[in-house]
Structures are given as C-alpha cells and as structure tokens.
Amino acid sequence: MTRAACTIVSLNYLPYARTLCASFLALHPECKFYVLLVDRLPEGFVLSQEQFEVVAVEDLGILDFPSVAFKYDILELNTNVKPTFLKMLLARGLDEVVYLDPDIFIYQELGPVFELLAKYAIVLTPHALSPAPDNGQSELVLLSAGIFNLGFLAIKRCQETDLFLSWWEARCLELAYDEQRASMFVDQKWINLVPCFFNSVEILKHQGCNVAYWNLHERQLSRQDSRWMVNETDPLLFFHFSGISVDGKERISKYTEKLTLLNRPDLRSLFENYRTQLIKHGILKTYVNKYAFDTFDNGQFINRLTRSLFAANLDRFSGENPFHSSSKFYTWARAKHLLSVSDSAKTYTSKSYSNVDSRIRFIHTTLRLALRTLGADRYTILMKYLSYISILRNQRDVLVD
Numbered sequence: 371m372t373r374a375a376c377t378i379v380s381l382n383y384l385p386y387a388r389t390l391c392a393s394f395l396a397l398h399p400e401c402k403f404y405v406l407l408v409d410r411l412p413e414g415f416v417l418s419q420e421q422f423e424v425v426a427v428e429d430l431g432i433l434d435f436p437s438v439a440f441k442y443d444i445l446e447l448n449t450n451v452k453p454t455f456l457k458m459l460l461a462r463g464l465d466e467v468v469y470l471d472p473d474i475f476i477y478q479e480l481g482p483v484f485e486l487l488a489k490y491a492i493v494l495t496p497h498a499l500s501p502a503p504d505n506g507q508s509e510l511v512l513l514s515a516g517i518f519n520l521g522f523l524a525i526k527r528c529q530e531t532d533l534f535l536s537w538w539e540a541r542c543l544e545l546a547y548d549e550q551r552a553s554m555f556v557d558q559k560w561i562n563l564v565p566c567f568f569n570s571v572e573i574l575k576h577q578g579c580n581v582a583y584w585n586l587h588e589r590q591l592s593r594q595d596s597r598w599m600v601n602e603t604d605p606l607l608f609f610h611f612s613g614i615s616v617d618g619k620e621r622i623s624k625y626t627e628k629l630t631l632l633n634r635p636d637l638r639s640l641f642e643n644y645r646t647q648l649i650k651h652g653i654l655k656t657y658v659n660k661y662a663f664d665t666f667d668n669g670q671f672i673n674r675l676t677r678s679l680f681a682a683n684l685d686r687f688s689g690e691n692p693f694h695s696s697s698k699f700y701t702w703a704r705a706k707h708l709l710s711v712s713d714s715a716k717t718y719t720s721k722s723y724s725n726v727d728s729r730i731r732f733i734h735t736t737l738r739l740a741l742r743t744l745g746a747d748r749y750t751i752l753m754k755y756l757s758y759i760s761i762l763r764n765q766r767d768v769l770v771d
Contacts, residue, residue, distance in 0.1 A: 386472035471521035678762030
C-alpha cells in the first residue's frame with residue numbers, strides 16, 4: 371500500500387506548502403508529499419532542501435496549456451489543474467492520495483480518512499454539518515461556492531476514481547471560472563454532483579476534519595492531554611486556516627469579520643502557533659519573481675478583462691500562444707483597449723460602495739433616468755441584460771469587430 375499527500379501552490383504560497391508538508395510527514399513518515407508548482411522556480415532555488423517532491427505544472431501534459439494558463443487567473447489555474455495532478459500521481463503507482471490545500475495544518479494522524487479509503491474510492495468533507503444561526507446567510511454562501519470544501523479530497527486508485535477524475539478534469543479545464551453568478555466556482559462547484567454521478571463516494575462528517583471559519587459556529591476547540599479536541603469529543607485532525615494573515619492580529623480570516631480571536635479565544639494559541647510555523651518556513655521572505663503567467667512576454671500585465679475576452683474568443687485565436695506579444699490576440703487586445711497595468715476589481719465588494727460616492731450617485735441618477743425613459747418593463751429587461759454582460763466572458767458581442 372503506497373500513500374501520499376499533495377498540495378498545489380504558486381511561489382507566493384510556497385511557505386504554506388512547507389508548513390503543511392512538515393506537519394503531515396511528522397505524523398506520516400512512511401508517506402511521500404508532492405507539491406504541484408503552478409509557477410516557475412526562481413533562479414538558484416535548491417529543490418534538495420525541500421521535504422517534498424516538486425512537480426511543474428507544465429509537465430502535466432495539459433493540451434494547449436498556454437491557452438488554459440491564459441484564460442484562468444492564478445486562483446482558477448491553481449484549482450483547476452487539481453484533477454490532472456491527481457491523475458498523474460495515481461499513474462505513478464500510488465494507491466491512495468490525499469489532497470490538502472496549502473493553508474492546512476495536520477494535528478493528528480489521518481487514520482479515519484485512510485480507514486474510509488479501504489471501503490470507498492472518493493472521500494469528501496462538507497463545509498458544515500449544521501445550519502449557522504444567521505437566518506440562512508451562510509447557507510446562501512455555500513449554495514454559491516459549493517457544498518463540499520475542496521481544500522480536502524481523498525481518493526484511491528480504482529476504475530471509479532478514474533471515471534471521476536476524467537470527468538472532473540474535462541470540466542475544470544473547460545468550464546471552471548470564478549464566476550459564481552454563472553453558477554461556477556472553479557473546481558469546487560462541480561463536486562456537488564459527484565455523489566449523484568459516481569459510486570463509492572463517502573461524505574466524511576468527522577468534526578475534526580477541515581475545521582475552518584465557515585464551520586466554527588458548530589465547533590469549539592479545547593486541549594485535552596496535550597492534543598486538540600473539537601467539542602470535547604473528536605480529536606482535531608486538521609485545521610484549514612483559509613484567509614489567514616501572519617500579521618492579521620485578531621482576525622482569523624480575511625473572509626469574515628464576525629469571528630475574531632477576541633470572540634473565539636479558544637483559537638488563539640492554535641493561530642499563534644501556526645503563524646510561528648509559517649514564519650519558520652519563510653512566509654516573511656519576499657519572492658521577487660512575479661507569477662509566471664501574469665504577463666505577456668513583453669512584460670505587459672494581463673488583467674481579468676483581457677483573460678475573460680480571450681476565453682470568450684478561443685475559436686478565433688486558437689493555434690497561437692496568447693502570451694506572445696507578437697500574437698494576433700495581443701494585437702486585438704491592444705486595439706480594443708483591454709490592456710492595463712493593474713486589476714483592482716477584486717478589492718471591491720458590496721461593502722466598498724457608498725451612496726455618498728459621487729461616482730455611485732451618478733450611476734444611480736442615470737438608472738433613475740433610464741427607468742423614467744424606458745418604463746418599468748423595459749427597465750427590468752435592461753437590468754437582466756446588464757446582469758448577463760456583467761460576466762466579462764459574455765461581453766464578446768460588445769467588443770466584436
């Protein structure tokens with residue numbers, strides 16, 4: 371029986387991968403650990419100093435990889451090559467593989483996971499096991515992002531897993547954008563269908579697995595006999611520090627303001643120790659190398675709009691490497707004014723907008739004028755169309771020649 375664990379990172383997350391790997395191997399010394407690097411190693415990087423084996427994303431053999439790397443941003447590409455990576459590891463002869471997000475830390479042996487793999491081909495963990503007391507707000511988020519959290523996935527080598535990974539890989543490489551308004555959320559949303567489409571799937575409801583900010587409403591941590599426990603009944607197997615910041619002080623995640631170390635003091639020492647481990651493994655070191663797939667070959671930054679319009683026009687720009695500034699796509703994108711030096715849209719949320727902002731007031735005035743001019747029925751039709759083209763890939767017709 372050959373077992374291994376793995377994760378996927380770009381250079382900015384390499385210290386997280388080191389921390390995860392160290393925690394896993396300390397409890398599973400008989401296993402190997404693999405890291406898929408969705409990036410390129412900087413000059414002078416010494417692989418022999420790492421505890422894990424590095425696999426380069428460009429060695430996965432993905433058909434027309436430059437187009438895939440161009441149409442997806444860093445989050446999308448890191449998540450959507452997951453099934454291809456898992457297929458490669460199984461093809462190397464591994465019997466069982468556990469995928470873990472890099473911002474996870476292992477606290478106890480994953481015995482319950484491996485016990486399930488003896489019976490099932492695929493093991494998943496749901497985001498939560500019970501409703502949160504917030505009138506359904508958390509459930510709306512889960513309906514949008516996915517029922518299962520893909521920070522964890524365990525599989526074993528068998529025919530059913532092959533069928534699952536081939537189906538998932540095809541979806542991830544074709545249709546797995548970060549577009550929740552279009553019912554897509556990278557690799558994760560597709561997994562909603564797995565218990566329906568495939569056999570030998572087990573949903574792991576162990577309270578000590580994949581503990582994170584999204585299920586803390588149902589899980590309290592404590593120390594018993596030098597180990598962490600969840601709700602005083604189950605050992606903490608692994609905690610998912612999603613959205614953590616080393617200098618985040620009281621915040622437990624950039625994704626939530628409701629939960630902090632002030633109102634969850636049971637987490638304080640857990641977070642302090644994890645942050646110490648991140649520093650030990652180089653989180654404060656700044657990598658001067660930019661993300662490998664962030665620019666054209668002339669250094670021009672690739673923004674979200676440029677990627678989306680390339681994805682919407684794959685049929686007309688196939689056969690060339692889109693990263694080349696000599697390509698037809700680059701010429702077209704420049705002529706269409708798609709290029710920019712920054713991409714700040716992701717920093718804006720519904721909480722970023724203010725009615726006192728003159729730009730917002732201008733838009734509201736314009737919309738009120740449109741309502742009076744068009745009438746309620748046609749105004750509603752206009753809103754539906756604007757909602758459709760607010761997904762950038764749907765603006766192909768707006769920018770057609």
